[in-house]
Amino acid sequence: MMNTGKMRSVRSMIAASCVGLGLLAPMATQAETLADALVGAYNNSGLLDQNRAVLRAADEDVAIAKSALKPVLQWTGNLTQSYNRSVSGGTSTIPAGFRSSTDSLTTSVNLVASLLVYDFGSSRYSIEAAKETVLATRETLVSAEQQILLRAVDAYMTVIQTQQLVSLAENNVRVLTQELRAARDRFEVGEVTRTDVSLAEAELAAARSNLAGAQGDFISAKAYYKVAVGREPGRLSPPPSLPKLSNSIATAKALAVRQHPDILTVQHQVAAADLLVRSNETALKPNVSVQGSYGLTETFDSQASTRSGSIGFQIGQTIYQGGALSAGVRKSQAQRDAQRGNLHVVVKDVERAVSDAYAGLASARAQIEASQRQVRAAQIAFDGIREEASLGARTTLDVLDAEQSLLDARSARVSAQSQLYVAAYSVLSATGQLTAQDLKLPVQIYDPSAYYNMVKDGPTKYSKEGKQLDRVLKALQKD
Template identity: 50%
Template sequence: MKAALRKALAGSAVGLALLAMPMAAAAENLGQALADAYRNSGLLEQNRAVLKAADEDSAQALASLRPVLSWSAGASHSFGRAYSDAGTSAATESNGASAGLTMSLLLFDFGASRIALDIAKESVLLTRQQLVLIEQQVLLRAVTAYMEVRRATETLALRQANVRLLTQELRAARDRFDVGEVTRTDVSQAEAALAASRSGLTSAQGVLIQAQLEYEAAVGHRPGTLAAPSQLGSVPASVNEAIAVALQNHPSMNVARRQVTIAELQVAVTDASLKPSLNLSGSYGLESDLDSDAHSRSGSVSLGVSGPIYSGGALASKQRQAMLNKEQTLANLHVVTINIRQAVGNAFSGVQIARAASSAGTEQVRAAKVAFDGVREEATLGSRTTLDVLTQEQDLLDARTTYLSAQVDEVLARYSLLSSMGLLTAQNLKLNVDIYDPAAYYNMVKSAPAGVSKQGRQLDSVLRRIGKQ
């Protein structure tokens, strides 16, 4: 499996390396388009922020294991009137102030808080895999947009050439009609074919506009001249090799595995919630009478144990729910495995089909071109009708269009296979970009630094820079 992985990566890397070679002035190659899509994707930026938020969940889970220190302060003014048994009264008034510190620390809870920290860490790893999944979607969309612009551009060129050719055929038919070699029917057939060709040209122009808009959305800028891929890279020798790589590397598989792990930890958390917890707390305070010099200081330290006795059945329900969630994630892992196998199998067969169609298209175009040249020559000798020429011209156009689509489909099929194997990432494709490090922010917050610390101030600076981008 590792050999298959290295082979697939090497093939894709060679392909993109060749794509990055200079071809023509101002021509953009596929490697550059993928790099731009990676840099400009708002979807990737959005999900990187989601990952950073998950990193903070881990920091908060760690903070729950540390002492919590808080302060309080207050001032009071009280007034009233006191009445005696003799019927006299006197006004009363007093002013006071107080300040205090309190501290609490969880000493032991049968591992519930530690398990919560493990869940947070697993959630970070899960979110990283979801980010990889988004990255694959972004890059596959860019590949598709690139090749669809190529398809639309070359189809438009074929349509334009067809209009020019049919215009010549119509002119020739009219000249032959003028000298009595053909009938009015032949001229009408040429006119109808030209009108249909112009309609096809207009449709091709509209398809190109749509493809260009999709390219701009996927890559981040309008397409210029797009170079043809000169190397498509290699694919695994067998579908079983491709499936083995996918089951090991595809982010959807890794997400499903992490979900199972988290569900198992959730079961452990619900079990621990039925057990008591041991807490340490302390307080220290100062009270002062502002109307006199009287003041007092006091403090306390306490050790407490608490635990549930009866919760109306809620805790038992949570236990059952956690077990059912675990079963759900195990079933989901099975479903994802089947889906990955099917997706890889479909993608692998798609490559084989596209490759065969591309090979057949070469021969089809060659034969159609020979047939068209022969029919047109025979028409000049009077042995073929104008309709024969127009029919063969349409056959040649269809052959060229089919061959063009087969070439585009082969490229898309190969990159779809890479995506189904979990290898369509900027790092695996060796794109010329700064690869995003998903662990960088986590390493900054994993120790849960306080906002007043040096590291906390550095984090604030990082977030301010992000907010200005």
């Protein structure tokens, strides 16, 4: 019985191979296709929902950064009850021991507005850094999309392959049952010994055990499919032909370096880190703001009231804050250097992934050719040995060994075909082409800029745009 974990890793990206395998019966016209599975994975993925929510949070960071350059309006209210009790020590007009009391209830309302006028570009750098972070998060979403679609292909082909292995195991049980029956008949007429019958019985028991294991793998594959695609597998049709791939590894590497989402993510992170360095450096300089206020004070037990207002410019600079500002600059510089180093690492990893995928593709093609020759030879050998055994020229053990060799050859062919498609779709993933848009899936492609355009200017909750945004967020909520 094939190891399930190894079997899955081998089938990771298979999308079309079993057409030439000839081991599956023709599917009905309504059979589920690979495209159906990919659509299901795209529409039902919790990982995609998670990363889309992370992207929306990054979009909001742009609005938050922009708010530093917008007016800040605040109000405060105050209600004060005052009590005053006094006893006179005596004067020319007030006798000693005279007691007096005054009570007052005062209320005040103040409105304060402020606006940052100039900060040497610190806020602008922060806004641009937030935008770069949004772009990086969008590429992270694309990377997650590739993972989801890759897993869907893996799940689809896992079901097909395990189903084929069950079919092979069932056929093996039928053949060995016939061999056991033939061995017993020959034993009855004295053509073979009891040992031959026992050998046939042992091989049949092993075949039944292998069948049970294959059936268990098939059940596991269907559960895996449900997790990856979002529903139970129905009747799966053979996958389509292999995707078109470049024959040049160098060309594929160049394409991957230009468009792979992992590389683009880090490039935007490097840009964001560099902008944050500039923002922290300019934060050491003065900033200029304009401030205005208006206040109203009313005393309830008198006619007294006060109205006041002011407007003015303020310039200020932090001279010393325990070294925090300088440490912040050095920290941002270190983070920028770390991102630059990470970019080199990711580029090398992507290039190596492309090389590995093409190496796997070439290896799988060679294995398919070899396994097909192995199946043909094993079939001829099995037919010949079984015929010779019927004439007494071969033993039961020879027949059983030939049957096992044929089963192994057929299983190897299934695995080799699976490996071919694993490698083919690995190339698409390694070059950044395994997306719903590249595969032309019939789905509503998620637009990452739609939410950004709604929130980038920070609409208030009670504005027309804010109310529209609330409806969008409510629609995005899932139970």
